[in-house]
Amino acid sequence: MLIAAAQFTSVPGDIEANAARMAALITEAAGRGAGLVVFSELALTHYDLRLIAADPAGLPVLPDDARLAPVREACRASGVAAVVNAAGRAPEAGARPTIASFVYGPDGALLTRYDKMHLTDQESEIFAPGATHGRFTLGGIRFALATCYDNSFPDVPARAAADGCRVYLASSFHDSAERVARYAGLARDNGLQVVLANGTEVGSPGPACGLSGVWLPSGERVASAAEWTEPVPGDGAELVLSDARDRITLMADPAVAAIPVKECGEPLVDVRTAAPALLVAADRHDERGAFAYLREGVLRRLLAAQEALPDGLRLQFVEGYRPPGLQRRYFEEYADELRAGFPEWDGARIHQAASRYVSPPEIAPHSAGGAVDLTLITADGADVDMGTPIDASPEESDGACYTSAPGLTPAARANRRVLAAALTAAGLVNYPTEWWHWSYGDRYWALATGADHALYAPKELAEQ
Secondary structure, three states, rough: OEEEEEOHHHHHHHOOHHHHHHHHHHHHHHHOEEEEEEEOOOOOOOOHHHHHHHHOOOOEOOOOEEEHHHHHHHHHHHOEEEEEEEEEEEOOOOOOEEEEEEOOOOOEEEEEEEOOOOOOHHHOOOOOOOOEEEEEOOEEEEEEEEHHHHHHHHHHHHHHHOOOOOEEEEOOOOOOOOHHHOHHHHHHHHHOOEEEOOOOOEOOOOOEEEOOOOEEOOOOOOEEEOOOOOOOOOOEEEEEEOOOHHHHHOOOHHHHOOOOOOOOOOEEEHHHOOOOOOOOOOOOOOOHHHEEEHHHHHHHHHHHHHHHHHEEEEEEEEEEEOHHHHHHHHHHHHHHHHHHOOOOOOOHHHHHOOOOOOOOOOHHOOHHEEEEEEEEEEEEOOOOOOOOOOOHHHHHHHOOOOOOOOOOOOHHHHHHHHHHHHHHHHHEEOOOOOOEEEEEEOOHHHHHHHOOOOOOOOOOOOHH
């Protein structure tokens, strides 16, 4: 996944103008392959505390405020998530506002809200502090949210790392290059990739310096926007992009195996007879037809997803259930290929790398009947450009098999977003290293959705 830090000069107090500018930047970021855009602190109104204090009824907003409709629609239309920082209206009547980050998902719906926990003295005169840390999962990556002064407290990033976050998103209004440079230590000390969206122009406490950027877990700065020192023509808008694919939670991650399973007893069903409306790829066969089985609940959701597709498109089912013994063989064969190609890698690295492409047998969603490999085709059965064939490995495709890979053609990117929108709305989750792999009810689904247990355990077809 590419993540964009958006840097621009907000129009003080003009929510409509700033929301429109954010929507345009989200659309631009989508065109450059980004899956998430982060904006600076109070970007919706500009960081002007006097303006907000003077208009407590008009400037604080809820996530569903009509003035934010362009942002939500841009997310939905482009399939990109966004972190929008604003003066947040409290849900309780009469409560003070907060400095809030609204996270809108690729469907335009609210994923989470984070209210800034640490306030400066000036901010405390207007805003109330938040009480809970900001977390969300997108594209197989667990993110932490922090806002400006939060980042002065070492326990904030430390807690993020302890909670399993891989990427740390900071919406800020810092005034100096020296202050921005401290993010190198924050990244290095906590093993986090850090993305900073910093403000520009003069705010109520003074000027912000821009320099939005990205730091790797090593502390190395790999991207930077321009420094703001004086007004420039226009709004100085700039997108800083970084690749976070190596921060994806893989199937081999201990967090996946740690998810408990409470087998629900749902049967495996043959999609060829249970769902004639679902087209099964003609080139897939095995002696028992095991590939065509799925858990009943997964099949039900696939049919709902197909109904949600635009006219002229349909799903093509390629593979569902995979017996545990076959899954083990696939994993070991791919691990052997990696050993031959990378003899310097140790066993742990081979296991982790293999899990990008084939799930470890002990937790494999296919062997639980909860995963399906599929693609889009036209209504008359013609292929659709998805960027790579199904089952293309990271090595064969130069990483283009990753769902949010950069460098895809506009058509392939658009088609992947159409597929993702339909399947996500039906309740399935994607394994981000394989655009074609979607699941429900398995351990990876539970981790991605926050469910406290998986519904499906690996099983043999003979148990039916």
